Amino acid sequence: MSRVEIRDVSKRYGSVVALNQVSLSLADGEFFGLLGPSGSGKTTLLRSIAGFVEPEAGQILIDGADVSRISTHRRDLGMVFQHYALFPHMSVFDNVAFPLSVRHSGKAEIKKRVEEILELVQLGGYGQRRPRQLSGGQQQRVALARALVSNPRVLLLDEPLGALDKNLRQQMQVELRQIQREVGITTVFVTHDQEEALTLSDRIAIFREGVVVQAGKPGEVYERPRTAFAAAFLGATNFIPGRVADRRGSAGTVVLEDGQTIHTLDPLPSEGMAVTVTVRPEKFSLHVGGRPTPDEDEAVNCLAAEIVQPIYMGASITYRVKAGEIELTLFHQNRESRIEPPGSRVWLSWAPKHSILLEAPGGDLL
Amino acid sequence: MSRARRKWASHGLTAPAYLWLAVTVILPLAVMLYFSFLSKMPFGKAEPTLSIKQYALFFERDFYSFLTWRSIKLGLYVTFFCVLIGYPAALILAKSVRGRWREAVLLLVVLPFWSNALIRIFAWTMVLRTNGIVDQAIQAVLPGAPSIGILYSYPAIVVGLVHSFVPYMILTCYISLQAIDDALIEAGRVMGASGLTIFRRIILPLSLPGLLVGVVLIFVPVVGAFMEPRILGGRQSIMLGTVIEDQFTEVFNWPLGAALSFILLAIVMLIFAVSYPFLRNRLRLA
Amino acid sequence: MTRRLGYAYLAALLVFIYLPIAVMMAMGFNESSNYQLPFRFSLIWFDQLSDNEILWRAGRNSVLLALANTVVATVIGTMAALALARYRLRSHAVLQLLLFPPMAVPWLILATSMLIFFYYAGIGRGLHAMLLAHVALSLPYVIIVVGARLYSFGPDLEEAAATMGATPVQTFFRVTLPVIAPGVAAAALFAFGISFDQFVTSYFLSPPGVTTLPVEIYASIRKGFTPEINAISTIIIIVSMVLLLLVSRFYRFGGTQ
Numbered sequence: 001m002s003r004v005e006i007r008d009v010s011k012r013y014g015s016v017v018a019l020n021q022v023s024l025s026l027a028d029g030e031f032f033g034l035l036g037p038s039g040s041g042k043t044t045l046l047r048s049i050a051g052f053v054e055p056e057a058g059q060i061l062i063d064g065a066d067v068s069r070i071s072t073h074r075r076d077l078g079m080v081f082q083h084y085a086l087f088p089h090m091s092v093f094d095n096v097a098f099p100l101s102v103r104h105s106g107k108a109e110i111k112k113r114v115e116e117i118l119e120l121v122q123l124g125g126y127g128q129r130r131p132r133q134l135s136g137g138q139q140q141r142v143a144l145a146r147a148l149v150s151n152p153r154v155l156l157l158d159e160p161l162g163a164l165d166k167n168l169r170q171q172m173q174v175e176l177r178q179i180q181r182e183v184g185i186t187t188v189f190v191t192h193d194q195e196e197a198l199t200l201s202d203r204i205a206i207f208r209e210g211v212v213v214q215a216g217k218p219g220e221v222y223e224r225p226r227t228a229f230a231a232a233f234l235g236a237t238n239f240i241p242g243r244v245a246d247r248r249g250s251a252g253t254v255v256l257e258d259g260q261t262i263h264t265l266d267p268l269p270s271e272g273m274a275v276t277v278t279v280r281p282e283k284f285s286l287h288v289g290g291r292p293t294p295d296e297d298e299a300v301n302c303l304a305a306e307i308v309q310p311i312y313m314g315a316s317i318t319y320r321v322k323a324g325e326i327e328l329t330l331f332h333q334n335r336e337s338r339i340e341p342p343g344s345r346v347w348l349s350w351a352p353k354h355s356i357l358l359e360a361p362g363g364d365l366l
Numbered sequence: 367m368s369r370a371r372r373k374w375a376s377h378g379l380t381a382p383a384y385l386w387l388a389v390t391v392i393l394p395l396a397v398m399l400y401f402s403f404l405s406k407m408p409f410g411k412a413e414p415t416l417s418i419k420q421y422a423l424f425f426e427r428d429f430y431s432f433l434t435w436r437s438i439k440l441g442l443y444v445t446f447f448c449v450l451i452g453y454p455a456a457l458i459l460a461k462s463v464r465g466r467w468r469e470a471v472l473l474l475v476v477l478p479f480w481s482n483a484l485i486r487i488f489a490w491t492m493v494l495r496t497n498g499i500v501d502q503a504i505q506a507v508l509p510g511a512p513s514i515g516i517l518y519s520y521p522a523i524v525v526g527l528v529h530s531f532v533p534y535m536i537l538t539c540y541i542s543l544q545a546i547d548d549a550l551i552e553a554g555r556v557m558g559a560s561g562l563t564i565f566r567r568i569i570l571p572l573s574l575p576g577l578l579v580g581v582v583l584i585f586v587p588v589v590g591a592f593m594e595p596r597i598l599g600g601r602q603s604i605m606l607g608t609v610i611e612d613q614f615t616e617v618f619n620w621p622l623g624a625a626l627s628f629i630l631l632a633i634v635m636l637i638f639a640v641s642y643p644f645l646r647n648r649l650r651l652a
Numbered sequence: 653m654t655r656r657l658g659y660a661y662l663a664a665l666l667v668f669i670y671l672p673i674a675v676m677m678a679m680g681f682n683e684s685s686n687y688q689l690p691f692r693f694s695l696i697w698f699d700q701l702s703d704n705e706i707l708w709r710a711g712r713n714s715v716l717l718a719l720a721n722t723v724v725a726t727v728i729g730t731m732a733a734l735a736l737a738r739y740r741l742r743s744h745a746v747l748q749l750l751l752f753p754p755m756a757v758p759w760l761i762l763a764t765s766m767l768i769f770f771y772y773a774g775i776g777r778g779l780h781a782m783l784l785a786h787v788a789l790s791l792p793y794v795i796i797v798v799g800a801r802l803y804s805f806g807p808d809l810e811e812a813a814a815t816m817g818a819t820p821v822q823t824f825f826r827v828t829l830p831v832i833a834p835g836v837a838a839a840a841l842f843a844f845g846i847s848f849d850q851f852v853t854s855y856f857l858s859p860p861g862v863t864t865l866p867v868e869i870y871a872s873i874r875k876g877f878t879p880e881i882n883a884i885s886t887i888i889i890i891v892s893m894v895l896l897l898l899v900s901r902f903y904r905f906g907g908t909q
Contacts (some may be wrong), residue, residue: 050811050815051814052811052814054369071814072811072814072815073813073814073815073816073817073818073819073820073823074817075815076817077815078815078816079811079812079815081808081811081812083808085808085809085811085812087809087812087813087827087830087831088831089830089831098813098816098818098826099816099817102813102816102817102818102819102822102826103817146812146816147815147816150816150817156815372739373739373741375735375739375820376735376739376741376744377735379731379732379734379735380731380732380735380736380744380747382728382731382732383728383729383731383732383747383791383795384747384750386728386784386787386788386791387750387751387753387754387788387791388750389784390766390784390785390787390788391750391753391754391762391788392750393769393773394762394765394766394768394769394770395753395757395761395762395765397765397768397769397772398761398764398765398768398769401768451665451668454661455661455662455665458658458659458661458662459662462654462655462658462659463658463659463662471662471666473896473897473900474666474669475665475666475669476896477893477896477897478669478670478673478889478893480845480849480892480893480895480896481849481888481889481892481893481896482848482849482851482866482869482885482888482889482892483849483851484851484866484869484870484873485676485866485869485885485888485889486672486673488676488869488873488881488885489672489673489675489676489885490672491873491877492672492675492676492679492687492882493671493672493675495687498687500675502688529668529669529672532669533669586756586757586758587758587759589758590758590759590760590761591760592760593851593852593870596874597873607758607760610760610761610764611760614764614767614856615856620768623764624764624765624768627760627761627764627765628761630758630760630761631757631758631761634756634757634758638756
């Protein structure tokens with residue numbers, strides 16, 4: 001049985017549809033990321049699980065029981081807010097002890113448990129400090145400790161790392177995941193940062209305008225996006241429009257505007273249909289000089305292109321190129337320590353398995 | 367909390383406030399409205415009838431319109447001087463004074479404002495009396511200097527009211543002036559604007575809401591003032607406010623007092639209606 | 653240079669503001685009974701105060717009234733502010749509208765209308781009537797002050813408490829109340845000040861024999877001045893100013909937190 005189940009949950013605010021029949025299922029101990037732009041419904045769903053939002057339709061089940069009728073304070077949850085919501089008038093110890101003290105636990109037990117959890121988040125000895133004396137990262141850890149101290153069934157995280165600067169955020173991401181694994185608690189995590197979602201989650205769900213566009217393991221969703229939105233949201237990507245030329249065989253052929261052809265392993269619709277193929281920028285190889293000659297049985301995609309603009313990123317170089325009329329972006333690992341100047345004629349190559357066919361041809365772009 | 371629970375909790379929490387305001391403000395105003403349509407006081411043998419006699423009186427007798435205009439003029443004078451004195455003070459406080467001093471001076475300005483208005487007016491009688499101690503002091507230092515004994519005159523009323531209300535103006539103007547980002551002024555300078563231009567085109571327009579709030583907050587009470595004119599005005603004391611006061615404490619003509627009050631209220635509402643579009647953002651309750 | 657001018661202007665303004673008050677207070681300590689110079693320090697007028705039965709009674713009334721007003725207005729106002737800030741209902745617009753009259757309508761009109769209404773409602777005049785009036789006048793200010801504090805904290809803290817298992821009652825007493833305490837304290841002091849200094853409504857609602865300090869002072873001024881008035885006024889001014897200083901500890905003017 002899944003730990004948390006969302007069944008056909010819908011919510012609207014006036015004429016705005018925040019959630020449209022959303023269904024998800026979370027396994028025990030899973031770290032599940034809700035990803036999407038602002039207003040996409042991910043936060044609304046999180047707050048529905050917490051009980052701050054009452055959906056019009058659908059059910060939310062925790063451990064098999066519907067919690068829709070149960071008030072927030074009896075749902076046995078832990079939640080970390082974007083700005084931590086630490087009680088300013090209490091010490092760190094009292095903050096962390098709060099969930100236990102409202103359940104009337106004994107003093108000795110509280111002390112033991114609070115100290116335990118503070119050790120877990122590496123804040124042992126900080127009990128007597130006040131929130132305002134702590135740095136952002138420390139406050140975040142107190143918020144986490146407070147959410148976990150009562151051993152809740154589900155942990156909810158509402159953009160918890162949003163207020164931290166980049167370096168700190170990356171460090172906290174690692175720590176957060178470690179703690180979650182150690183404790184083994186089912187976690188729902190909201191973010192608009194796709195990198196973060198990919199890094200931390202066991203599975204992610206991409207939200208758009210109240211609907212789950214795609215859900216699955218990060219690898220799956222990243223490598224095989226189903227829609228242009230999902231492809232573009234999870235990272236840079238390229239869109240190559242064309243028509244189906246030949247759908248027989250294992251590697252179908254798509255012909256582009258300027259006559260060049262590319263191959264894909266995805267099943268193609270009937271010939272003549274307009275399709276859009278998407279290729280991730282890191283899947284290209286850059287060839288200066290002549291057209292690359294592939295190994296024998298390998299069908300490889302090749303496109304002639306001209307460099308429009310190189311962008312030096314240190315560890316890699318991002319090239320904006322133009323293949324005929326199509327603009328493409330490619331990430332080139334900086335092995336040679338040289339930058340190809342604008343105007344150079346190059347060849348792009350990539351394996352057909354990295355040509356991904358999108359479900360909605362072209363139309364459904366960001 | 368579910369929506370139904372939330373509604374009940376909210377109603378429960380606001381009920382006492384509603385009740386209190388209904389009993390002390392809404393109902394009394396409604397009753398007074400009724401009273402303003404009575405032909406005479408409902409005591410004694412004859413039962414009063416409903417009539418617009420009191421309001422008609424206002425329009426028939428020149429005296430009342432003269433009075434209303436006199437009160438409005440007082441409001442205009444006082445407001446004008448408050449703007450003249452208060453706005454520059456707020457500007458200096460907001461833009462020139464820095465740090466601890468700023469709060470300290472602001473506090474000093476506002477401090478007397480929260481003490482008893484009656485006492486402050488009384489204090490002015492000390493200062494403005496002919497041969498009062500200020501006069502005596504001045505005579506001692508500069509014999510033959512003109513007396514500042516203007517007590518029991520129209521200017522005395524204006525001075526007293528300006529003194530009472532200028533902190534309002536300073537406070538409201540200060541609030542909107544200090545909200546103006548210094549970066550805007552710096553940008554203006556970089557783009558070549560002189561100090562005067564910056565004031566005219568950046569500072570003044572952005573501080574206008576605060577100024578308007580101050581104007582409204584001052585004009586309304588002044589038009590209905592009675593205590594200050596009585597104490598400082600002597601024979602010049604007669605205003606719409608004092609006449610209304612008389613109806614309730616001396617003459618016992620409540621219907622007339624009620625009608626005059628509502629006319630005063632109408633004037634006030636008019637002012638609000640005209641300025642509401644500008645005020646909407648400023649006055650935010652909870 | 654202009655900076656110096658600015659400071660000079662402010663200094664002159666402060667002189668204008670404090671001159672009458674200083675003069676009045678000085679006269680309370682001057683021996684002369686009709687405000688003549690030269691100045692001779694004396695506490696005689698303060699002495700005479702202690703024998704003035706009427707003023708003492710009025711003073712006691714003022715204080716009791718102000719205390720009662722503080723309690724009632726703060727409690728009712730805080731409750732309303734909580735509802736307005738945390739539960740967004742459309743009907744709240746009505747309450748917000750109702751809060752305008754005590755601030756916007758000239759107090760003269762409010763006082764006289766209460767006079768009429770209380771007469772017919774059987775409430776009559778007296779300290780209880782004044783309490784009704786004072787609370788009505790204080791409510792908008794209490795709600796604004798507490799509301800501002802609630803606003804600045806947002807519902808985050810209370811939501812967090814709920815996720816941690818606190819019932820609404822627990823949340824209110826252990827989280828909300830401590831956090832808004834400074835705002836409530838400031839509002840309470842405001843309420844005390846408003847009632848203690850209130851003249852207009854007390855004037856119209858006071859029957860013979862039951863008055864507050866401001867009303868007595870007004871009567872004395874109408875009759876003719878004696879420095880006793882200066883003495884009592886000095887005391888009142890100092891009390892009010894101390895109150896305001898206390899408020900400024902809890903609540904920043906000028907919108908800066």
